[in-house]
Amino acid sequence: MSDSLLGLDEPPQPRDPNAGAYRVLARKYRPQTFAELIGQDAMVQTLGNAIKRDRLAHAFLLTGVRGVGKTSTARLIAKALNCIGPDEQGGPTIDPCGVCEPCRAIAEGRHIDVIEMDAASHTGVDDVREIIDASRYSAVSARYKIYIIDEVHMLSKNAFNALLKTLEEPPGHVKFLFATTEVQKVPVTVLSRCQRFDLRRIPAEKLAAHFAEVTGKEGAEAEPEALAMIARAAEGSARDGLSILDQAIAHAGIEGGAVTADAVRAMLGLSDRNAIRALFGLVIAGDAPGALQALRDQYDLGVDPQAVLKSLLETVHRVTLSKLGNEAIPGQATEETQALAEWAAKLGFPVLHRLWQLLLKGHDEVARAALPIEACEMALLRVIHASTLPDPGELARKIAEGLPVGGPAASTPSAPAEPAAPRDLAELLDRLEAAHDHHIAARARNLVRMISFSEPVIEVSSRGLPADLVRDFEQAVRRTLGKRWSVKVTDAPGEATLAEVMAAAALAERDAVLASPVVAAAIEAFPDAELIGWNNDARRTA
Structure with a gap:
């Protein structure tokens, strides 16, 4: 008995009334191979190595901001795992052929073994239970039965719990591909059962180059500055950028007009x-x-x-x-x-x-x-x-040195000028503290031993100086004084640290106070007395 009598002939497919309709650029130029996926080289390399070594995870989690290619990557992975090659003899590959039946069916969204579900509209435990029940059966025509769940973080708590057991020990013919923009909302129990790929924001220069290529394919022209503006406005999202480019090309008109920076600026409401x-x-x-x-x-x-x-x-x-x-x-x-x-x-x-x-x-x-x-x-x-106000750090320094803080410099409506170069290590550390590098300044006071201080080189002793402090100290100096300054480390004794100098000065002053006639007489009269503190001004006027 022929197949036609059994009713197994494929029914004639109705013609798609939208087959000739315009497709927006974001859909038209959706990547069909991993080579077309821009800005995700690390993920592609990791996945390619896993396929070559037959170390495929049973569940993948793709996370990143909108428009970086999460769903497109999931479909590419589905192609890579189910591709059979033009001769129908191939296996999983990082370079799916795109011409075999599984590749074409997945690209067109009609493969019976690649099921896509939007978790935003299917959040309940019943929707997940359908997946669990169907996963028990082998794939109809593909190597793997693949479930792509977009915005997986929208699933309810009960739905996640129902999925856990199957996710941990799925049948060998099943692969799960999850995509989400809010990975922090996915339970840790689910995260621990998935191989996670963080898709990065696409750099603006790569987006601009991609938009230039798309513009050429569309037969349009665009100024490089206009494409750079669109790339910056996209904030790392290829889809957002292509949507803006689509609008910009339409804005330029159908008479061969070029996409200009001024037009993009006006279209996006950006400031000139x-x-x-x-x-x-x-x-x-x-x-x-x-x-x-x-x-x-x-x-x-x-x-x-x-x-x-x-x-x-x-x-x-x-x-x-x-x-x-x-x-x-x-x-x-x-x-x-x-x-x-x-x-x-x-x-x-x-x-x-x-x-x-x-x-x-x-x-x-x-x-x-x-x-x-x-x-x-x-x-x-x-x-x-x-x-018009003075810099707080400079103001504090002037107050400490008894210098005037008013005058024309404080009232002139112009940006404060750069202060002069510091004269010594003490003044430099004061400047670092004024620039909020308090921790580095404090460590330097305790550990840095000066050898010479001559603009733009600060030479210090290497003895007792941690390597990380040398690096951090030089970076802080360059942030504060300018990039041409440098710190040179020499194996020589060097001077005493500022902390040691201050401690010695405090000790000397204490000895001087104890030796003063009034205090000496008081100590002699009261042998158990202890010097707790003193007033320098009072001592100087006594």
């Missing part, structure tokens, strides 16, 4: 970089009227006040990195690099830290404010007022 640089310059110069006018100009162009403060925060961060000697980020304009270098030379770390804290506080206030633009103006005025 030139305008932000001008605003930042006005803020650190203490020009309140000019800064408020510049802010209002941005606001009138439709830029959100919170976005302005965010851009100012990014500027402070880039200035700080530039001060540390870091290279410019990809896509950064030459004029911006020059401006950052100038500000880095002018502004000290205490000033930059203070700017960061004040702008961050203003950003949070604007996010909650009933009047955002007014709150933003008040935040900028607070930053400008703070920029």
Whole structure:
């Protein structure tokens, strides 16, 4: 009897009415091979080695932020495990062929042995029980029966408990692939039964290169700066970036228009970089009227006040990195690099830290404010007022040395200038403490023995000096004084430590007090008396 009489012929498939419909870029360019999966090289190498050595786990957990490729990776793993090759004789491979029936069926989402479930809409124990019952039966046509559970952290507590036994001892033909954006919500009992892969945020430069390739395939053009802006806005997510790029290409029009940086900036509501640089310059110069006018100009162009403060925060961060000697980020304009270098030379770390804290506080206030633009103006005025104040560390030093703290330097509406180079180790450690390197300064007072102090080299004795302190001390010196300073370690005795000098001075002063006529007479009259403390001013005037 023929198969057709038994009704086993495959029924004719209806034509997909959406077969010719436009697919968004995020779906169209979903990776189909591990080579197309960007930014996850460590995971691919580990998985490839496991396949080659036949050391495949029975459960995999993929975690990471949205859009880094968790679900795509799960499907690729399903392909890798079930691929049979073009000749239908192959085994598991890290390079699935993409042409055999299992590969094509999995890519099209129609393979009967690869079951995908969204845990956000199937959270109950009954949904998991169906998986447990079905897992007992062998795969119909594939090598492995694979369950892909997306957003697995959404499963209920009872559902997780029901899954545990099967997850720990699954049948040999079953593999579980879990994906989640909130791994901290997955029970430890489940985590311990899975091989975990943390998918990293994709670096902005790799995203920009990927977007350039996609743009070319779409027959469109885009400025490198525009792609760099989209990559930064994506925050490590390929899907988010492709969605923005899709919108940008549509925004450019259908007449061959290129995706420009200005168009992307306007589309995303980002502040113009030139305008932000001008605003930042006005803020650190203490020009309140000019800064408020510049802010209002941005606001009138439709830029959100919170976005302005965010851009100012990014500027402070880039200035700080530039001060540390870091290279410019990809896509950064030459004029911006020059401006950052100038500000880095002018502004000290205490000033930059203070700017960061004040702008961050203003950003949070604007996010909650009933009047955002007014709150933003008040935040900028607070930053400008703070920029005219002296540095707390420098102020403390002046007070300690009896120097005047007022005068033009305290009232001039400009950024505080870098202080002069320290004259000796004691002054250097005071500067480190002012920069909040208290722990390093305290260790240096107790352990560092000076040999010579001559800008820009500090030569110290290696005797009794821990290696980690040498490293930390030099890094702290460079943070405070600049990258050209260095610490040289020499095998020589060196001077006494500052702690020893202070202890000797205190002992000498105590002996002097005990030898003074009044105290000596008191000790003689009262032999059991003990010197607890003394008043230096009183002793000097006595």
